[in-house]
Structures are given as structure tokens and as C-alpha cells.
Amino acid sequence: MREYNVPVKRYCRTLDLKDDPELIKEYRKRHAEENCWPEIIEGIKEVGVLEMDIYLRGTRLFMILEAPADLDLDAAMERLATLPRQQEWEDYMSIFQMAAPGASSAEKWQPMERVFHLYD
DSSP states (O other), X not given: OOOOSSOEEEEEEEEEBOSOHHHHHHHHHHHSTTTSOHHHHHHHHHTTOOEEEXXXXXXXXXXXXXXXXXXXXXHHHHHHHHSTTHHHHHHXXXXXXXXXXXXXXXXXXXXXXXXXOOOO
């Protein structure tokens, strides 16, 4: 786990994939480090995201995103949608996802509600 010199906020989002093992296999392949488009990685960082992980179980994706606590995440995601190749990437991924064609990342990835915390 990385440490940052600023207060950080964690966001958890979810998205479902189509229930097709071959599509899921290809989705994994496209997200492998050697296949991710550099413009997409740089764009995520450029809008202020410090860390992003995506986990998969069955057809359910779970994203953990960390950003500076004072970052307006909605504004950052709106800006991300305008960066070079971002919509192309979203369209490239849409064949796998249970989301409307042409949807932005912010429209696809839905916030999750935290229902438990390891209380002090």
C-alpha cells in the first residue's frame, strides 16, 4: 500500500460484465499491464486519481479508487471523459459491460454504499 503526503479518500464502485466466459477472458486480457493504453493510465492520473484497482468475481467488477480527500471526484470524472482516447477506450470496453452504449466511465461505474467499517 502506498503512502501519500495528503489526506486520501477511498471510493468503491461496481460494474457488471456480460455473462460470457470468452468476453470475460478478453476483458482480463485488455486490462493486463502490457495491453492497457498508456493514454488511459496517464489520463486517470492527470485528473487526480492516486490509485485504482479493479477486482473481478464472476461477472461483478469492484473498483477501489483512492484520491486526495479534497478532489471533486465528479468533476475529475467529467474531465477524464474529455481526454484523448477516453471515449474510444469506453467504447472498446463496452462490448463486455452491462452498460448503455456510449456511456462514460462515471456513468458505468456505480458507487457502492459502505455498510460496515472495522470500528475502533
